[in-house]
Amino acid sequence: MPDTRVPAYPMKRDCPFDPPPELGRIRAEDPVTRVRLWDGSRPWLITGYDDQRAVLRDRRFSADVRRPGYPHVTAGSRARRRRSRTFISMDEPEHGRYRRMLTSTFMIKRVEALRPRIQGIVDELIDTMLAGTPPVDLVSAFALPVPSLVICELLGVPYADHDFFQRCSRAMVSSRSTPEEAVTAGDELKEYLIRLLDRKADEPADDLLSRLVVEQAETMTRSELADMGMLLLVAGHETTANMIALGTLTLLQHPDQLAELREGDPVLIKSAVEELLRYLNIVHSGRRRVATEDVEVGGRLIRAGEGVIVATDAGNRDEKAFPDPDVLDLHREARHHVAFGYGVHQCLGQPLARVELQVVYGTLYRRVPTLRLAVPLEEIRFKHDMLVYGVHELPVSW
Amino acid sequence: MKVSVDQEKCIGSGQCVMLAAAVFDQRDEDGIVVLRDANPPSDLDDDVSEAAQVCPGLAISVED
Numbered sequence: 001m002p003d004t005r006v007p008a009y010p011m012k013r014d015c016p017f018d019p020p021p022e023l024g025r026i027r028a029e030d031p032v033t034r035v036r037l038w039d040g041s042r043p044w045l046i047t048g049y050d051d052q053r054a055v056l057r058d059r060r061f062s063a064d065v066r067r068p069g070y071p072h073v074t075a076g077s078r079a080r081r082r083r084s085r086t087f088i089s090m091d092e093p094e095h096g097r098y099r100r101m102l103t104s105t106f107m108i109k110r111v112e113a114l115r116p117r118i119q120g121i122v123d124e125l126i127d128t129m130l131a132g133t134p135p136v137d138l139v140s141a142f143a144l145p146v147p148s149l150v151i152c153e154l155l156g157v158p159y160a161d162h163d164f165f166q167r168c169s170r171a172m173v174s175s176r177s178t179p180e181e182a183v184t185a186g187d188e189l190k191e192y193l194i195r196l197l198d199r200k201a202d203e204p205a206d207d208l209l210s211r212l213v214v215e216q217a218e219t220m221t222r223s224e225l226a227d228m229g230m231l232l233l234v235a236g237h238e239t240t241a242n243m244i245a246l247g248t249l250t251l252l253q254h255p256d257q258l259a260e261l262r263e264g265d266p267v268l269i270k271s272a273v274e275e276l277l278r279y280l281n282i283v284h285s286g287r288r289r290v291a292t293e294d295v296e297v298g299g300r301l302i303r304a305g306e307g308v309i310v311a312t313d314a315g316n317r318d319e320k321a322f323p324d325p326d327v328l329d330l331h332r333e334a335r336h337h338v339a340f341g342y343g344v345h346q347c348l349g350q351p352l353a354r355v356e357l358q359v360v361y362g363t364l365y366r367r368v369p370t371l372r373l374a375v376p377l378e379e380i381r382f383k384h385d386m387l388v389y390g391v392h393e394l395p396v397s398w
Numbered sequence: 399m400k401v402s403v404d405q406e407k408c409i410g411s412g413q414c415v416m417l418a419a420a421v422f423d424q425r426d427e428d429g430i431v432v433l434r435d436a437n438p439p440s441d442l443d444d445d446v447s448e449a450a451q452v453c454p455g456l457a458i459s460v461e462d
Contacts (some may be wrong), residue, residue, distance in 0.1 A: 103410030108419075111412075160452075251415070277434055284418030336452050344409050346454035351412045 005041055007091045009035035010285060010307065016382045016388035017250055019281070019313040023047055027314050032298040035309065041306030043071035044300070045286075047314035049321035049338065051298040052071025055310055058342035061289035063345055065089045070290040071307030071388060074175045078183030084186055088345060095344060098228070101216060102348060105154065105208050111351040114150070118359045121149050126367050134397040135374035142364070144237065145395070147356055151236030154352075155229060156200065156207025157193075165189055169234045173387040175285075186230065192311035193226040193233075198271065208232070235349060239282065240356050242383070247276045247361065249380065249394055250328065252373055257330050262365045269362040272330040273354055276361075279328050281313040284389040287341050312338040370398045400445050400461040401450075403431045407457035414449035414458060418442055422449065422458075431457060 026033055027047035034044040046052050055061055056310050063258040064070065065081045066089075072078035081089055087098035104110065152159040171177050171185035182382035197213050197363040204210035209229055216225065251258040261272055274335035291302045302308060315338050322334065331398065349352070365371060373380075374395040380390040410429035414422035421442060423432045430438060438446055450458040 055456070099409060100428050104427055105429075106412070106413040107424040107429035108412040109412060109424065213434070335413075335448070340453050344455055346409065346411055348410075351416075354416075381407075 006034050009037060009045060013382075014197055015383070017253070017280070019284070019311075019317060023311055023314040024317065027318060032302075036116045037071055038074060039072070041069075041071060041307060043069075043202055043288075044297075044302055046297065046308060046310045047318075048298060049136050049315040049318035052310045052312060052315040052338055055289065055297055055308060056287060056338070056345070058295065058343075059092060060291060060295050060309060062091050062292050063089055063095075065288055067290045067292075067305075069272070069305040069307050071288050071309055072220040073285045073288070074177075074182075075179045076175070076177045077387065079179035080182045080186045083183060084190065084230065086227050086231045087397065088231065090369055092327075092344065093099045099344075099348060101212065102208075102228075102232075104198065105211075106348055108351050111355050114141040114154075114352070115139075115355055117153070117358065118146075118356055119363070120345075122146055122359050122363050123367075126364065130368065130398075134254050135395045138248060138394040138396045139241070139245045140393070143248070146244060146360060147240035148237055150352070150356060151233060154208055154236075155232060156209045156234060157196065157229075161192070164192065165233060166237065168192075169237050172234055172313055174385060175387060189230050189233075190226045193229045194222050197222055197225055197229070204319050218355060232349070235347075236352075238388045239349075240353050240384075242282045243276065243281060243353070243357055244360050245279055245394045246282065246390045247357070247395075248371075249373070249377075249391060250276065250280060252371070253377075254260065254328055257328065258365055261330060261361060262369060264362060264366055266358075266362070268330060269358050269384045270354075271332065271334065273357045274334040274337060275328065275330050275332050275371055276357075277339040278316045278332075278334040280307065281316045281337075281339045281387070282389040283339070283341075283387075284313050285387050286313075289346070309324050310338075312341065336340050368398050372397055399438060399440065399446055401436050401446055402409075403433050404433075404457045404459075405430050406425060407455040409455040409457075411454050413452050413454070417452075418445040418447040421446055432446045453460060 013020050031048040034042045073289040087095045099168045125142050166183040168189040200210040204214050289308045291304050291306050293304050296304050319325050332333045340350045383390045408431040421435045421438045423434050450460050
């Protein structure tokens, strides 16, 4: 019989814009505590900001999904991540070796150089949207195409195939997918990328997949390269797209702050991006690790082999790190948030995500000042069932 | 303020460059941190301290 004193994780939200209230209670009363997962395992849940940073920077906690005790999000995610092993599931020094193959592409000056192109993509999509008749679904007309076009250009994946890879991507991050469905979607996408890599090996172009297939010809198999490409493609879609749509819905609930943002002050736009990353923390299933040694965290002893879940949605609402944490304040100094994680696995694409969001938040509401929800808030379907939080559709009018 | 960086620990997140581009840069070939100014002027103290605080690889050390 399951021990009902140990709370089940993940927990349910009350308000679609806030983390589950139970997380806040746990953070106040028992910030390092056991929770119960879908498979009956009982890893530790870390809810305080300082403890979270301590765990995520401590190399005694492993990200290796093959280790016994690793707390998997779902059966589907377990099956898929064991099958397709990338640097996000590796520890040092192996992790760094792979990650450093990619860091030059995402460095600040390269990403800043993409800003005009990203602005062009955003403007063009807004032109198309405004030429149509409202209401439109902002997710399919704008929020998803922006990061999808950008990551496709960067990787060298034909955008014309977006229906196919977006479908695979959705199945891979849906917690409703069975293990078979998640694995099949991953396999289909991987086969597609292997064929693409074969073509790039013959005729390299000026894109990341071409660079990798040429530079790593001796060190990485086509299969490993495809796994890496798949990770970048999926991560490049599912995150920024949700920040755009959910961020817009959030701002529409705060019309005074949205009006201020519309004035276009670049300093405010930058801090708005950080604050929305903190406030919404869309990667809502926690960062997961397994202890390789006995480690004390927040006064509790975590034993070697035990799983750990770092709930960054709770950390980003910790009043010790962010005064009045449940208030959205676009002027807040929020750059120390943990929405991108922390430690060696912190998001590789964060400079790109930041520029995309700065361009979007700085352009959409200025160019469409009358943007509004076309349905009551109650009708919006939130992504409770996805590994990355957001909205399934966002019908808007102007 | 005296600044030092550890390129082995750096993961190329670029947060230091966003905060203090006069002090930190990234190597063209792999995005790893390069120190441009080991003794930055005091008006950059806050930015440099914040860069050290947010660095995910704990690759930045500062001394007063």
